[in-house]
Amino acid sequence: MRTEQEHEYVEYVQSRLSSLRRTAYLVLGDGHRADDAVQDALTVLYRRWGRLTDVASMDAYVHTMVVRACLTYQRRSWSRVLLRGDPPDSVVESGSGRVDDRLVIREALGRLPVRQRMTVILRYLCDLPVSDVAQVLGCSEGTVKSRSHxxxxxxxxxxxERAPASVPATIAAHLRGQA
Structure with missing residues (x-):
């Protein structure tokens, strides 16, 4: 790869890294596995970078790569092995109970089937439009709407009846049936 292309790649990754890590964390629920999935996707992106001049939406392309890397991590049998004990008994105080709310949301999302969970995460927590979610997940827009519903x-x-305070406004409105 030429130095100019490497510079473009580094700029792109630096500007999108936090969003990609957030998406991977929301899908996988584990920061370490999310970092690994993003790393895998970005490694593949680096190898392909010089050939991606005709990609219509680079963000959608890279989000697709990250989601697929997350699915790969979920399919691996070793990913189900927990190498840690139970969480500590002490609760981190945040002043507003937001930590507890996040745990409630994480648990609720964890109960959804994988495809529904990814659709809800991408649609409402990552705030992607239906068309982008359909492109990332490789399904029709109708399927995205159905899975969201x-x-x-x-x-x-x-x-x-109670949606925790830390739920983003977009998903909270939908959970309450107001959207």
């Missing part, structure tokens, strides 16, 4: 309904059932 069923995923939100399942979240409503798990969370009951």
């Amino acid at each position: 069923h995923g939100l309904r399942a979240l409503r059932a798990v969370l009951g």
Whole structure:
């Protein structure tokens, strides 16, 4: 790769890295595995960088790579092995209970089937439009809408009437049926 292309690659990755890590963390629920999935996707992206001049939406392309890397990590049997004990008994105080709320949301999302969970995460937590989510997941826009509907309904059932305060406004409105 030429120095100019490497510079473009580094700029692109630096500007998108936090978003890609967030997406991977939301899909996998583990920071270390999320970092590994992003690293794998970015390694493949680096090798392909010089040939990607005709890609219509680089962000959608890279998000697809990251989501697919996450799916690969979920399929691996060793990924189900927990190398740590139970979490510590002490709860980190945040002043507003947001840590507890995040745990409730993480648990509720964990109860969804993988495809529904990824659709809800990409659609509402990453705030991607239906068309982009369909492109990332490799399905139709109707499938994205259906999975979103069923995923939100399942979240409503798990969370009951109360959506924690830390739920982003876009998903909270949908959970309450106001959107």
